[in-house]
Structures are given as C-alpha cells and as structure tokens.
Amino acid sequence: MLFKLFLWFLLAVRPGAGYFNLFLSQAEVRKLMGLEAELFYVREGVINQYAIKFVVPVPAQVHKLHFTWENLAGRPLPYTMSVDISNPSALSSSLNISQAGEIPVGGLQTWALALHCGPYDAEVDLALRINVSLSSRNTTSVDFRRKKICLKDKSGYPGPEEVLVAASGSTSGGQVFYAAIGCACAFIAAICVLVVAYYVRDKKARRHRDPLQESRGLSSACSVERGTGVGPAQTFLSPETPPPLSAASTSSYRRLDDRPSRELHERIQEITVQRCRVRLLSIEMEGTFGKVYRGSYHEEGATSSTDVLVKTAAEHASQSQVALLLREGLALYGLSHPALLPVLGVSIEDRGAPFLLYPHTGYRNMKRFLLRCKLSSERPPRALTTQEVVEMALQAAKGVQYLHRKRLVHRDLAARNCVVDDDLRVQITDNALARDLFPQDYHCLGDNENRPIKWLAIESIVNKTFTTASDVWAFGVLLWELTTLAQQPYVEVDPFEMASYLRDGYRLAQPINCPDELFAVMAYCWAMSADERPTFSQLIVCLQEFHTQLTRYV
Ligand SMILES: *[C@@H]1O[C@H](CO)[C@@H](O)[C@H](O)[C@H]1NC(C)=O
Ligand SMILES: *[C@@H]1O[C@H](CO)[C@@H](O)[C@H](O)[C@H]1NC(C)=O
Ligand SMILES: *[C@@H]1O[C@H](CO)[C@@H](O)[C@H](O)[C@H]1NC(C)=O
Secondary structure, eight states: OHHHHHGGGTOSOOOOSOOEEEEEOHHHHHHHHOOSSOEEEEETTEEOHHHHHOOEEEOTTOOEEEEEEEEOSSSOEEEEEEEEESOTTTEEEEESSOSEEEEOBSSEEEEEEEEEEOSSOEEEEEEEEEEEEEETTEEEEEEEEEEEEEOSOTTSSOOHHHHTTSOTTOSSTHHHHHHHHHHHHHHHHHHHHHHHHHHHHHHHHHGGGOTTOOOOOOOOBSOOOOOOOOOOTTGGGOTTSOOTTTTOSHHHHHHHOOSOHHHHHHHHHHHBOOGGGEEEEEEEEEOSSEEEEEEEEOOTTOSSOEEEEEEEEOTTOOHHHHHHHHHHHTTTTTOOOTTBOOOOEEEOOSSSOOEEEEEOSSOEEHHHHHHHHHHOOSSOOOOOOHHHHHHHHHHHHHHHHHHHHTTOOOSOOSGGGEEEOTTOOEEEOOOTTHHHHOGGGOEEOSSSBEEOGGGSOHHHHHHOOOOHHHHHHHHHHHHHHHHHTSOOTTTTSOGGGHHHHHHTTOOOOOOTTOOHHHHHHHHHHTOSSGGGSOOHHHHHHHHHHHHHHHHHTO
16 A cells, blocks of 8 residues: 555656656665655656655755766767755755766766755755756756755754654664664554554445445635724624624524534524623734634633633624634534533624634644744754654544544544644644634635645545545644644645646655654555545554554663
C-alpha cells in the first residue's frame, strides 16, 4: 500500500524524443525526503511538472544538494544555470561545475550546489534555474525551488523543526535516539501492516451495512459578503442594539438543516442561555463575519461565573451565514468525551447577533498554537517532540473514534478545528466559523460551496461523499499539520487540480524529521480506496505502539 505512494515520484513522465535526464539519486532523495526512490525532474527531455513545483525543504544539517544528469542526445548539450537567493545575507551558494558549459556525452555526471548559511537563523528560499539548449531554437528551462533552513548553532538549542524528532528531555543525544528509533521502526511498520491487513478483511465483510455513508449536506454559501463595519465588542449584547439579525430566527436554519427541525429546535431550547448572563472580555479571533471572544458566563443560581469562549456572527452577517454558524456549532452538542469540545450554550434572541458558548479552560486554537511554535524565535520556543506529537494525535484519534461510535462523521477534521491547552490536552471542536477565521484553508471549486479541499479525501472532492473513511483521510492531514507545525498542505497545488493530483497517486511529502513510522500512519490514511484506509481503532493501536516504542528508549 505504501509503495503506491512512492509511485508519484515516478509518474507524470512520458517517454519523449530523449535529449537528457536530470534527477536526484536515491541517496539524495533519502537525505532530503526520507524516501527510497530516484526523483526524475526531467526524463528524456520531458519535465515532471509536479515534481518541479514542489518546494523541497532542506534541513539544517544538509549543506550540499546533488543533482545528476545524463546526456542522451549523442552530442554535447549547452547549458546555463543561475542561483537566486531570497536573502543573500543569510545564505550563499557555490557550484562545483561552471555556470555555463555543456552536459558531457556518455555516462552520468553528478554535480553539487553547496549552501553556506550566514550567521543567524533563517529560512531562505532559493531557486536554481537551468537552461539546456536542445537545439538553436529549442531550450528546456527547469526551475528548482528549495527552502533552506539555517540554524546558527546546531549544537545548542534546537529550532522547532529539529525538535520534532528529539525525544523529550534530550537535547544532545539525538544520534543515539535516532538509532533506537531505527530499530523500533521496522517492527512498528510491520505491526501496522498486519493490523491494517487484518482490518481490511474485517471491514469488507461489514461495509455493506455501514450507516455512516451519509452526506449531511452542510454546505455553505461561497460568496462571503465582505463588510467593513465591525461594531465595538459590547454592541451585540446591548438591548439597545437594533435587531440586525432578527430574521435569523428558527425558521431560517430549520430550512437549511437536514436534521428534523423539531429536534434541532429542541436542542436550541435546551441550551439557550440568557444574553445578560454573558460578559465579553476580549477578542480572541476575528474573521470577516464572525468573531471569537473570551468571556464569562454566570449561570442562573450559580455562585461564580465560568470562563467561556463565545463564537458569534457580526452584525452584517447574512442569514445563511448565521444559519450555518448555528448548524455547525450544534454538531457536537450533547456529546461528552475528554477529547471533544461541545457547545455549552446558544443564544438566538431576536435582538442582537446569535452566539455560541463553549467552556473555556485555557486552551488555544491548535493551528494558531502550532504556528506560534514555529515562529517563536524570540523566546525559547515551545518545543514539540515526536512523543508529544504522537500523544496529541492519540487524543484527537480517540475523540473521533468516539464520534464514529456515535454514528457521527466530523467532515472537517483539521488543526484549525482542534484546541490545545498548555498541558497539550487536545479537544476536537465543531467547525463553526472556521471558514471565516481560516479562509486560506477553504476553496470553492466553482460550485458555490466553500470546502476544505486540501483536507478532503478524493471521494469527498469528487462525489461529496463523507464517511468515517474520509475522516481518516483528514486525520492523516491533521497528523501532517502536527509534524510540520501547521504548514499549508499542498501549497503548490491549485485546488482545482487536487482531484487529478491525488488520482495520479501524489500525496503530501514526508515532513522534515518526521519519523518513518509516523509518516507510514499518514500514508495509510491516504489510501486511494476508502476500504484500504485504517479505522480510528486501528490508528489508535498504531500510534499507541509507536508511543510505547518512543518512551521505552527515553
Ligand atoms: C523542443 O523539443 C521538445 C522535446 O523533444 C519537443 O517536444 C518540442 O516540440 C520542441 N520545440 C520546438 C519549438 O522545436
Ligand atoms: C534561461 O532562458 C530564459 C529565456 O529563454 C532567460 O530569460 C533566462 O535568463 C535564462 N536563464 C539562465 C540561467 O541562463
Ligand atoms: C561535485 O561534488 C560532488 C561531491 O560533493 C561530487 O560527487 C561530484 O563528482 C562533483 N562534481 C564535479 C563535476 O566536480
């Protein structure tokens, strides 16, 4: 199953007239991406467009990039090359072949681009441009893009990217740790394969009665009305405010919700809170039509108030946006699991914007948390170890497993829809307001439906089907987000091309310093056929195994 994934390096090239090959050797691919494959950028004169687009991160410990080319033309081919560096004071480079010359006939030639980091920590983009003249009027141009990570003092405190593989508590014993993991690796991979193989058989037997093959049809209008007027924090609670959203009464969401409207109506009544009992303290996050506040809620009869998070729509939000907020906000209502954050209360009074209340126990949005880990250069960075990543993933997996047992499909698992506290306790939330707060994560494919395309399983993109197996796919992307500290997935790929990109066998690449075992788990989640993907119960077994191995050697 895993081999399928590696195929993508070898696809997308057609045999052509045959002028030259340009590729990375297996040793080079292993060094940069941790995979066992050669990576052809140009095969017989034809450029592998997918591979070219990919910005390869160059880890801090790698100082030389090797390229291999092969002249197939039977005569010397003239080339020119140049290197472009985004920040020349942080990085310089040198080639061990001349910038203009000829690709020699006969045999392979390997050459190297050496990278010399400057005196400070940086992430530097570089582009290597090569022109090869096939004839006087036919030139092939290849553009390689790399992101070099420079760490000033590699022996000292490791940067956030590096920390990912270090065991907690170890700052210098990285080599030893690697060796230990190496031994554990094969064993765990074998276990995972066995579990998955067993499971596929088991699942096939009962797939035909999986009641979760539902499509709850929670779509949202794509065209978010962009407004500018954003009222002061208090306005929506004040009774003097004119009722801008008075039309957002129960009737509007009844129409849009597919659940029996009576049931939803009852839910809302059960948890309706009085507006005057909520006090807003500070803005936590802000989007175009929605906001998230920290606040406090004083329950009737209670002696003290509790901290809450308040999700609300702005006054200029449209009815459909409000309806969506409520519908999505109530998705997890009534559930109880340590790894889920269900809504605590709701208000849809006619006067003022509707809002949703969540218990607030010192957590933060996980995507923001990860980004902050990545960007923290001034203070000691909050290092995430592989062990911590696995622990966080395990909690999230247990939350989703519980959802699936309750016959619910989340449909939008992602770091943005999780929260995490200082003790790295993870809870999964609903996706109310996520489109508004993380607009870059959602795309419309010309159908007026704003969807998290890059987190979706292929069948969800193509057929809009959502099942427990599509949640598994998204969980794989969530794992990838955890190990990359919330990089944007497939940043190079046009959302419109995602379906064919995935169909061609391409997947997210193994993040720098992501252990093979963890990447294997992700890879299983991205099996083309839903039947081949593991369930959350199996994912938990795999992650637990890996976690045991990690802690055994600490
Ligand atoms: C240049 O060479 C390529 C590779 O064989 C060929 O497909 C293409 O048609 C040529 N273009 C021109 C303008 O001659
Ligand atoms: C490659 O060719 C293009 C135009 O064909 C030119 O603009 C560019 O400067 C060339 N690059 C190098 C490295 O020679
Ligand atoms: C460039 O350096 C690499 C080692 O870093 C070596 O393998 C290769 O043969 C060199 N190429 C040339 C053309 O000198």
